[in-house]
Amino acid sequence: MKTMTPAEARAKIREGAITCPTTGMCPGYAQGNLVVLPKELAWDFLLFCQRNPKACPLLEVADAGSRTFAQFGAGSDIARDIPKYRIYENGVLTRETTDVSEYFDDPSRQLVSFLIGCSFSFESDLLEAGVPVRQIEEGVNVPMYNTNIPCQSAGVFSGNMVVSMRPIPHALVPAAVAITAQMPRVHGMPVHIGCPEAIGITDIAHPDYGDAVTIREGETPVFWPCGVTPQAVVMHSRPPFVITHAPGHMFITDVPNAVLKL
Amino acid sequence: MKTMTPAEARAKIREGAITCPTTGMCPGYAQGNLVVLPKELAWDFLLFCQRNPKACPLLEVADAGSRTFAQFGAGSDIARDIPKYRIYENGVLTRETTDVSEYFDDPSRQLVSFLIGCSFSFESDLLEAGVPVRQIEEGVNVPMYNTNIPCQSAGVFSGNMVVSMRPIPHALVPAAVAITAQMPRVHGMPVHIGCPEAIGITDIAHPDYGDAVTIREGETPVFWPCGVTPQAVVMHSRPPFVITHAPGHMFITDVPNAVLKL
Numbered sequence: 001m002k003t004m005t006p007a008e009a010r011a012k013i014r015e016g017a018i019t020c021p022t023t024g025m026c027p028g029y030a031q032g033n034l035v036v037l038p039k040e041l042a043w044d045f046l047l048f049c050q051r052n053p054k055a056c057p058l059l060e061v062a063d064a065g066s067r068t069f070a071q072f073g074a075g076s077d078i079a080r081d082i083p084k085y086r087i088y089e090n091g092v093l094t095r096e097t098t099d100v101s102e103y104f105d106d107p108s109r110q111l112v113s114f115l116i117g118c119s120f121s122f123e124s125d126l127l128e129a130g131v132p133v134r135q136i137e138e139g140v141n142v143p144m145y146n147t148n149i150p151c152q153s154a155g156v157f158s159g160n161m162v163v164s165m166r167p168i169p170h171a172l173v174p175a176a177v178a179i180t181a182q183m184p185r186v187h188g189m190p191v192h193i194g195c196p197e198a199i200g201i202t203d204i205a206h207p208d209y210g211d212a213v214t215i216r217e218g219e220t221p222v223f224w225p226c227g228v229t230p231q232a233v234v235m236h237s238r239p240p241f242v243i244t245h246a247p248g249h250m251f252i253t254d255v256p257n258a259v260l261k262l
Numbered sequence: 263m264k265t266m267t268p269a270e271a272r273a274k275i276r277e278g279a280i281t282c283p284t285t286g287m288c289p290g291y292a293q294g295n296l297v298v299l300p301k302e303l304a305w306d307f308l309l310f311c312q313r314n315p316k317a318c319p320l321l322e323v324a325d326a327g328s329r330t331f332a333q334f335g336a337g338s339d340i341a342r343d344i345p346k347y348r349i350y351e352n353g354v355l356t357r358e359t360t361d362v363s364e365y366f367d368d369p370s371r372q373l374v375s376f377l378i379g380c381s382f383s384f385e386s387d388l389l390e391a392g393v394p395v396r397q398i399e400e401g402v403n404v405p406m407y408n409t410n411i412p413c414q415s416a417g418v419f420s421g422n423m424v425v426s427m428r429p430i431p432h433a434l435v436p437a438a439v440a441i442t443a444q445m446p447r448v449h450g451m452p453v454h455i456g457c458p459e460a461i462g463i464t465d466i467a468h469p470d471y472g473d474a475v476t477i478r479e480g481e482t483p484v485f486w487p488c489g490v491t492p493q494a495v496v497m498h499s500r501p502p503f504v505i506t507h508a509p510g511h512m513f514i515t516d517v518p519n520a521v522l523k524l
Binding site: 042043046047050051058060061063070071152154155181184188189262 | 304308309312313320332414416417443450451
């Protein structure tokens with residue numbers, strides 16, 4: 001799976017030959033979060049992302065009803081190229097499935113698909129520069145926390161930023177900032193360094209999403225805007241119908257991470 | 263006018279005490295292009311900007327009907343804080359005015375205002391680094407050209423990119439690229455260097471918009487994506503109603519240019 005092109009990987013996923021999380025697949029290529037909303041909510045959501053680009057870095061928005069991300073995945077099928085999807089109705093998870101064609105095919109729905117950047121992209125740059133990424137070392141999901149940092153609201157969507165946390169050795173914190181600052185299309189630089197209480201995190205050992213990781217002596221917790229923010233904000237408004245990817249089961253794009261720096 | 267804050271400058275403009283172009287006002291603060299469209303065209307235009315961020319770097323989108331850019335100009339009045347506006351109906355310029363309140367006040371219209379980044383921001387960085395900006399030296403408008411570089415279309419909006427051109431001494435071309443690459447929210451790095459024919463420009467001495475400038479021996483023409491692109495694309499579709507700023511009469515924001523690098 002390390003040597004497949006993104007188009008080959010998406011084809012394997014489409015035919016059902018890959019159903020696992022996409023972590024580590026097609027190294028060097030960006031992967032993205034998926035949010036699919038009915039057209040009547042799409043304007044507010046697009047505006048929310050435009051106003052909160054660090055938490056919600058939009059890579060691409062498909063035409064209403066379209067099943068292809070033409071720029072980031074030529075020939076892709078949004079309804080089948082992700083290994084696992086989640087369906088939410090009125091804010092409640094009602095189904096997990098590997099194929100959401102039936103929802104796109106339903107003429108009563110005009111679905112709009114949003115592809116949102118993911119920190120997988122900057123983590124490979126951190127590792128290449130010798131900055132450790134703890135949750136990868138420990139084989140768990142990144143720890144994520146609700147904060148008191150308000151997002152700019154847009155229409156029905158409002159809420160606080162969700163952040164991901166990586167413990168960084170003191171001497172490498174400036175490098176971690178500089179490296180991620182180069183990639184604003186995948187969350188960019190940290191939003192906060194040290195002192196979790198200052199952004200409303202009272203118990204660093206118990207993340208609100210994902211898994212706890214070890215913070216060693218001589219390390220600072222560093223917090224980045226997180227792609228869970230748009231999902232959390234969408235669910236908070238209890239929309240009638242939403243499709244997302246299942247955690248870790250991302251859309252693999254044709255775009256190299258390096259291109260996202262431009 | 264060099265010592266006013268952006269809020270003070272906007273207040274002077276609002277009361278009619280400033281009616282001239284905003285070039286040179288509030289140095290260090292970003293200025294922006296304005297496009298105001300009826301709500302029914304706003305989705306397509308927002309999508310067009312999202313898909314073409316280099317030509318159309320969106321700084322802020324106001325709520326439908328709102329007259330304030332809350333993030334970039336707290337307390338601003340979009341309908342009066344620009345020294346001169348242009349009204350286009352069915353693609354034809356029908357009026358220039360200093361106050362467009364009546365259109366925003368009309369309950370039959372639901373106007374959406376878009377603030378788009380402008381190359382004024384990166385020109386001050388070029389000058390500070392010793393890179394000459396010819397049209398400023400010569401006291402004219404920057405030369406702009408239609409190209410054969412297609413934009414990604416969105417709904418009713420499609421067309422080719424418009425570029426601005428600055429002649430740069432050979433030895434300073436890499437610096438000009440590096441400096442502007444740091445500011446993707448105001449067009450970012452050049453789209454093309456040298457050889458105008460390669461992007462469909464056949465007569466460099468006769469720009470399609472703005473004024474010709476001198477290209478000296480030992481200089482390369484360098485082309486950047488231009489904020490005229492969204493206006494050109496909008497006009498091409500002949501929408502029933504559009505408001506824009508008059509050329510050179512920009513919206514002065516509260517945001518320092520340096521912040522646009524983050």
